Amino acid sequence: MKKVYITGYKAFELGIFKKEHEGVKYIKKALVSRLVPLIEEGLEWVLISGQLGVELWAAEAVYGLQEEYPDLKTAVLTPYLNQEANWNDANKEYYEEVLAQADFIDSISRKEYEGPAQLRAKNAFLIMKSDAMVILFDEEKDGTPMYVYQDARTYAASHHYPIIQITFDDLQQIAEEEQWENQ
Template sequence: MKKLVITGYRGNELGIFDTNHPGIKIIKTAIEDRLLRMIEEGLEWVLISGQQGVEVWAAEVVLSLKKQGHSVKLSITPPFADFTERLKPEKQAEFQQLRLAADFYQPLTSGGYQGAWQFQERDKFLIRNSEGTLIIYDEEQPASPQFFLKLIHDYRERQPTYYIEQVNSYDLNDTAEQLKWKEGEENGY
């Protein structure tokens, strides 16, 4: 697999409103662990739409891996040009930094929000232009990623080789336990 979409919950859907929330480290670690394996297997591109939450955290992981010397590229394709217009100024600045650091950036449509169809077309575009998806989503906690997941399952009926890796709350709990264990070892416990 050369191109992978990463998506999942928005921060507010997880109750994460602060950039120092401990849950972010857990999610980023889960993403990094999976990306390292996939990069070893030939992954070249990570595709996101730039949505706040899992996608932004995934972009930060990709950029960190690039700084460490891994050959992976970041593509950001928001649904429309004024995608960050309604965000707080600090979130707009954060997104601009990601945009500048990305290897590819191109909004799907020009101008501002025109309708929900833009989000649907964004999702279809990302799926068509990738070979798999890593999605941070748990069906026991329904939220906006359910629509992307449904599109993936529909697409997979026509393209059965399309790869899906879903990270749920149990997987994140395992990652949290591993982090605690690793930190305990580093502190001599």
């Protein structure tokens, strides 16, 4: 497995409106716990589309892992040009900070946003270009990751495509373990 696509909820879907939110720490720990075994088995690239939320937090987690695994690379493949155009200034600045450290940046569609077809095309492209998916998605909580999760499951039905899911129970377990360690 050389390339993994990481995705999940957008920040607002989790009720997270600041990157310093305590929940982000647990999400990053969950991502690292899934990535380290993959890296040790030969993972070379982490692919994201640059969405606010799990994807940008994943990039930050990868940047932290690069200290120990310097050959690990990050690609940001946005669904369309200027996806951050309507974001507030703080989010734009954060996005630019994350992109500044990426090893590869490009847009799947060479146009600005025209409609949801670009998002479906992004899902299909990133699934086909990766060897597996790591997704923060809990089937008991609706949200935008539901669509890419369904696409990945459909793809996995006819291709070898592991879907490594992180659920809210996983995050709760990480939080509880940290509380035990801090007592």
